[in-house]
Amino acid sequence: MPKSSRSARRDQIGPARPYATARIKEGSTTKKSSVHGSNLIAPNTGIGQHFLKNPAVVTSIIQKAGVMPTDVVLEIGPGTGNMTVPLLQKSKSVIALEFDPRMVREVLKRVQKTPEERKLQIIQGDAIQTKWPFFDLCVANIPYQISSAIVFKLLAHRPMFRCAVLMVQEEFALRLSARPGEALYCRLSVNTQLLAKVDQLLKVGKNNFRPPPKVESRVVRIELKNPPPPVNFVEWDGMIRLLFNRKNKTLRSVLFTKATLRLLEENRRTLRSLEGQTDTEEKVQDILERILGQPSYKDKRAKNLDLDDFLHLLAEFHREGIHFTS
Template sequence: MPKASRNTGPSHHTIGSARPYSANTSKNDRVKRDDSNTKTASTNLITPNTSIGQHFLKNPAVVTSIIQKSGIKPTDIVLEIGPGTGNMTVPLLQKAKQVIALEYDSRMVREVLKRVQNTTEERKLKVIQGDAIHTKWPFFDLCVANIPYQISSAIVFKLLSHRPMFRCAVLMVQEEFALRLSARPGEAMYCRLSVNVQLLAKVDQLLKVGRNNFRPPPKVESRVVRIELKNPPPPVNFVEWDGMIKLLFNRKNKTLRSVLNTKATLKLLEANRKTLRNMSDSEDDDDNDTVKDILERICSKPEYKDKRARSLDLDDFLQLLTDFHDEGVYFAS
């Protein structure tokens, strides 16, 4: 899987306990309610764990917007990664059939359970304490998450490979990572991550969240994105696909011919071809073309000549992979 982008921001977001305001709340009421929350809100009593980069989201309007944009149905089971003290968990519970909250920090587990204790939402909440990457995820219809930035890529690809398929995921991520998810050919942010995610899903940018919405403020801006899986998924072996994409984007500004015609690449592809032939017990030795011959033939085609990975779109890459397969060249053995 592609690695997450360089991280300069928080590794984990935790939602504070200030409740969202209703549309008809007056300004005076808001000030009064904020003063009360300052004295009683659990996030003001809990010190963020900077060793895992916790930053409390303190703006209730952001929570409200995320809930609205998630499109939750009364029959939905929602997976919330990183519920924190439960500020978003409570409105999720009010909208959904059930919320499964996955939390690493035992302090936050206690806080979110405390938030719903002796309420009508208590029976609808299931809390799982564990690492989001290594914990097996249960069935869910929708995912809402403020995910640890340094494992953003791992979380996204775990979502994309999760079965049975879910309707969509609404995620808070580092702004640079969010822009990479939806970057198009020719844009500076266009990369291996962009191509791989867009092969499997549709990505929409929903909301920009400034650093001052958190306590303490992180060093980067954040964004909320919506990821909707393509159903049915494309008929592509992802390991094979990513083998090609990883290789081409290793030097995305070089021509395809230049990237592919290195000694290491030619050796790898020749070994793959030999392995696959042995596995299939192929006796077809009539083709005397080397992998280098095949690469030259493909890269000389008008649609690929002098082209670079940075300028190719999904259809181009899919056709390129097909052309390689037609010539017996594979990027994974």
């Protein structure tokens, strides 16, 4: 898969600017690219670069994204621009976020002196560290190493966008939409499905890339729920992270470790103090026994609970003064 997972400072193209418009310095030694310029540049597989070379796949992705002439599109990792150019032709504008300066030069070169030149803006930097601008759609062929971080950043992005269409590793794609009881069901599944609707769009074989990656890929569509659920996500994720740390154990086994009981007791004491309440004699352990002894949760495991189960469980904890962040 594409681009880099490394953190790095944002290099600038041009004097004192955090982005490059679709222009390139005269006298550049970069070769003129073909329609699919990936044939001229060697991919850096050390940072996860695998160029999507099949134009039919590119066309399918853009069609499934539903790009409209009024859309501002954020493309994460444009590479040599094989998807950037048709995106520019379909949209109002494209903001391309790219880590590799070689790719920046190639994309700029490909649109130079074309009608699409004025519609392109490139931000050179790390996709995780860079603040994303406003966009209507996100289209991305992202590195396996940072897929999870990109998805969580998309889920938290405001203002809301219409949808994101992402090319990711097949197993990662299946985790996004995995259901309770399935082997791939995990924290990523629960958190993504809490905040968004996920559709599996397209399976993409290894031979559609140069060089072929070691695993198959899939294209998924992520559409944020609007309005978002009325849940404190930090608190929610604190519980989900803890329960899925040992998803095959019962809820009681996970929560009754000494470290967890100590953490929950400290959180409760801190929050009661901040609210001006006096501490109670009832121990966290007794409260957990009361909640987890209910038929809905007795002997249950995180891997078998659905969204509603987790929402009800978090509400039960809060009702009894149990919190997963202080």
